[in-house]
Amino acid sequence: MIRLIDIQKSYDNGTKALKGVNLRIDDGEFVFLVGPSGSGKSTILKLITAEIAPTAGRLMVNGYNLNNITPRQVPYMRRTLGVIFQDFRLIEKKTVKENLIFAMQVVGASSREIRKRVAYVLDLVGLLDKGDQRPDQLSGGEQQRVAIARALVNNPQMIIADEPTGNLDPMRSLEIMMLLERINELGTTVLVVTHERELVNRFSKRVVAIENGRIISDETGGYYNNETTI
Amino acid sequence: MRQRYNFKYLFSEGFHSIFTHGFMSFAAVCMIVCCLLIMGSFSLVAVNAQHNFSDLEKDNQFSAYIDETLSQEEARALQDEIEAIPNVARAEFVTKEQAQADFEADYEGNPLFEDLPSTVYRDRFHVYLEDLSKLTETEAAVKQVAGVADTYSAPEIAEGFTVIRNIAGGVALILVAILLLVSLFIISNTIKLATFNRREEIAIMKMCGATNAFVRWPFVFEGMILGVTGALVGFFLQWGVYALVGRAVGGTDTIDLIKVLPFQPMALWVLLAFLITGLLIGVVGSMLAIRKFLQV
Numbered sequence: 449m450i451r452l453i454d455i456q457k458s459y460d461n462g463t464k465a466l467k468g469v470n471l472r473i474d475d476g477e478f479v480f481l482v483g484p485s486g487s488g489k490s491t492i493l494k495l496i497t498a499e500i501a502p503t504a505g506r507l508m509v510n511g512y513n514l515n516n517i518t519p520r521q522v523p524y525m526r527r528t529l530g531v532i533f534q535d536f537r538l539i540e541k542k543t544v545k546e547n548l549i550f551a552m553q554v555v556g557a558s559s560r561e562i563r564k565r566v567a568y569v570l571d572l573v574g575l576l577d578k579g580d581q582r583p584d585q586l587s588g589g590e591q592q593r594v595a596i597a598r599a600l601v602n603n604p605q606m607i608i609a610d611e612p613t614g615n616l617d618p619m620r621s622l623e624i625m626m627l628l629e630r631i632n633e634l635g636t637t638v639l640v641v642t643h644e645r646e647l648v649n650r651f652s653k654r655v656v657a658i659e660n661g662r663i664i665s666d667e668t669g670g671y672y673n674n675e676t677t678i
Numbered sequence: 679m680r681q682r683y684n685f686k687y688l689f690s691e692g693f694h695s696i697f698t699h700g701f702m703s704f705a706a707v708c709m710i711v712c713c714l715l716i717m718g719s720f721s722l723v724a725v726n727a728q729h730n731f732s733d734l735e736k737d738n739q740f741s742a743y744i745d746e747t748l749s750q751e752e753a754r755a756l757q758d759e760i761e762a763i764p765n766v767a768r769a770e771f772v773t774k775e776q777a778q779a780d781f782e783a784d785y786e787g788n789p790l791f792e793d794l795p796s797t798v799y800r801d802r803f804h805v806y807l808e809d810l811s812k813l814t815e816t817e818a819a820v821k822q823v824a825g826v827a828d829t830y831s832a833p834e835i836a837e838g839f840t841v842i843r844n845i846a847g848g849v850a851l852i853l854v855a856i857l858l859l860v861s862l863f864i865i866s867n868t869i870k871l872a873t874f875n876r877r878e879e880i881a882i883m884k885m886c887g888a889t890n891a892f893v894r895w896p897f898v899f900e901g902m903i904l905g906v907t908g909a910l911v912g913f914f915l916q917w918g919v920y921a922l923v924g925r926a927v928g929g930t931d932t933i934d935l936i937k938v939l940p941f942q943p944m945a946l947w948v949l950l951a952f953l954i955t956g957l958l959i960g961v962v963g964s965m966l967a968i969r970k971f972l973q974v
């Protein structure tokens with residue numbers, strides 16, 4: 449569960465990225481976070497992953513209170529999250545399998561756990577036959593599926609995706625969204641940042657719209673209208 | 679919760695990294711070797727000097743001549759008083775007859791000293807010191823003892839020896855300190871290069887929830903390997919250099935004036951000192967290198 453209460457964020461250069469954001473995401477939800485460029489979407493995700501700290505307001509992530517979390521606790525908090533980026537961020541010199549194994553070794557998983565889990569997530573994202581290929585031998589859509597598999601491999605409570613389809617054509621984008629929907633149906637909370645209106649409107653999900661550092665609408669079964677301004 | 683470790687992972691990461699930037703690793707090892715060699719050579723010279731000059735140092739005593747009005751019994755009675763003075767290790771009574779015999783033995787065949795009457799000599803104490811560097815003070819204190827007429831020493835030799843030792847020690851210390859700093863600098867830059875090559879991996883690790891200790895380990899391990907390699911190379915070079923210098927010194931006809939100690943009995947200590955220093959340089963260097971990287 450995620451809870452942002454009156455969150456404000458000013459960057460060092462004085463940019464006010466968030467100007468009082470209230471947001472609650474319960475376990476099991478699927479949420480689109482939409483808004484124009486520079487509206488503060490990535491800032492919200494970085495606050496959730498504890499990459500940056502809020503200037504004001506209270507912030508809770510999966511049972512961790514990020515206002516007074518110690519540096520020692522941060523890694524364990526991050527293990528409750530699976531993060532996906534627009535640019536995939538795979539390790540190029542490692543194969544698909546090795547990328548997944550690496551993500552599990554990092555949290556100290558045993559070889560047995562690793563073998564079982566890697567096969568399972570590769571199957572889930574439909575890449576069982578590509579496990580021994582390197583990322584540069586895969587299409588963009590396949591690479592993003594590897595990234596999703598990696599996000600899932602440590603069995604997080606929640607998946608956070610920052611423009612996961614930004615580099616993909618509409619067909620691949622739809623596939624990725626459907627995969628995330630499937631993962632959500634299996635019980636993982638999903639938060640997706642995007643500004644692809646078409647794509648959002650194909651799904652009937654909760655849509656949180658942010659503009660200029662403020663949430664301007666939050667509707668379940670929502671509709672994303674990019675032209676909306678207040 | 680505790681971080682679990684997969685040591686196979688840690689070691690293979692650490693080893694791999696060394697070879698991906700071979701030249702810097704090589705430079706780092708060379709610096710450690712130089713540092714250890716200089717440290718080791720100075721220490722070995724010091725050990726040898728200590729050994730060779732310990733006799734000289736024992737010789738560093740002075741004579742306290744006894745007033746001629748005192749009988750030998752009265753003179754002997756002064757021993758306790760002299761030995762009670764701080765820094766006096768012991769005092770040895772020498773009668774004028776003994777002194778004459780010693781003296782004539784030293785200058786046997788020299789007509790200048792033959793057949794001198796024993797009245798030229800005085801009863802005396804040979805006063806041995808604990809700390810040579812406090813010769814002047816001790817000598818003055820002994821002179822204060824009633825019955826001691828005069829004292830005689832050769833302070834130039836004693837002080838000269840101490841001064842040389844102190845200067846050599848100081849120079850060695852400064853040199854080693856400088857080299858230690860340079861080694862640390864180079865090794866930490868080598869590791870920094872490794873972290874730079876792998877900054878994306880580090881970012882991914884942190885995103886996946888790796889602890890700082892886990893991220894740090896392969897780099898510390900890399901530093902340790904460099905340090906130990908430097909220590910081993912340095913040890914064998916030191917051995918070689920020592921053997922060569924030893925043979926050269928022993929080969930000259932300086933009438934066995936300088937005895938070079940054999941290396942083998944000291945080898946274990948040298949190896950230990952080198953390993954510990956090498957490891958320390960490696961670990962501290964790598965810790966310095968990745969400090970900045972972990973603040974995410």
Ligand SMILES: Nc1ncnc2c1ncn2[C@@H]1O[C@H](COP(=O)(O)OP(=O)(O)OP(=O)(O)O)[C@@H](O)[C@H]1O
Pocket residue numbers: 459460461463464465483484485486487488489490491492643
């Ligand atoms: N590190 C930073 N330092 C200073 N200002 C920043 C920093 N990161 C973001 N900003 C500013 O904060 C505001 C919000 O940025 P953010 O990245 O959250 O936007 P976004 O909604 O993700 O945009 P986009 O859709 O283009 O990714 C922008 O004005 C941006 O310029």
Ligand SMILES: [Mg+2]
Pocket residue numbers: 489490491610
């Ligand atoms: Mg963004």
